[in-house]
Amino acid sequence: MNVRSRTVPLLAALLLALPALAAPGEEVAKPVKSMVQSVRYGKDLAAIKFMDSEQQARFLVGEDWDKGTEAQRKEFLQLFQTLFAKIAFPKVRDNFKNLAAINYGEPEVAGGDAKLASTVVIQHPMKKQELKLKYSLIKDKAAWKVVDVVVLGDSMLTGIRDDQVRPLLQEGGWDALLKAMREKDQELAKVPLK
Secondary structure, X not given: OOHHHHHHHHHHHHHHHHHHHHHHHHHHHHHXXXXXXXXXXXXXXHHHOOEOHHHHXXXXXXXXXXXXXXHHHHHHHHXXXXXXXXXXXXXXXXXXXXXEEEEEOOOEEEOOEEEEEEEEEEEOOOOEEEEEEEEEEEEEOOEEEEEEEEEOOEEHHHHHHHHHHHHHHHHHHHHHHHHHHHHHHHXXXXXXXX
């Protein structure tokens, strides 16, 4: 067998392997794209599955996370997912009514953390608008999950933590926080989650 006849199969094998080598970028982008599409088409329960709610909760509650009982932490997770889906997702869908495109950049991966930038193009009848978003993801077991979204330079989680969670924790600890969340959940009881 000559060198040329061995080289052709080797090159073919390398070319076939190239998509597999590029897969990590798509592996990071896929959960973001799936979450965005789920929100866009009103599949809120599916969208929640692409988020790492425990990492979000730990960030929101901070050092008080370990002070809560297992039951309190579990209730917080459930209420946060529900409230986030009922409050944030309809606002996103409203923006998507005039969606022209979503363009994703190349993910920046550092171990088990990743960032993915995107530009959302809204073609409103009055004006074209471009929103720059940056998603923070974490690798949870075998899958990437969304932890935070930065819109116009502001972290979604930091805003929720500083404006809502911290004041309630300072006011009355876990009891005040969960009480306020239960009340908001009751207020939004008629908002369906699909």
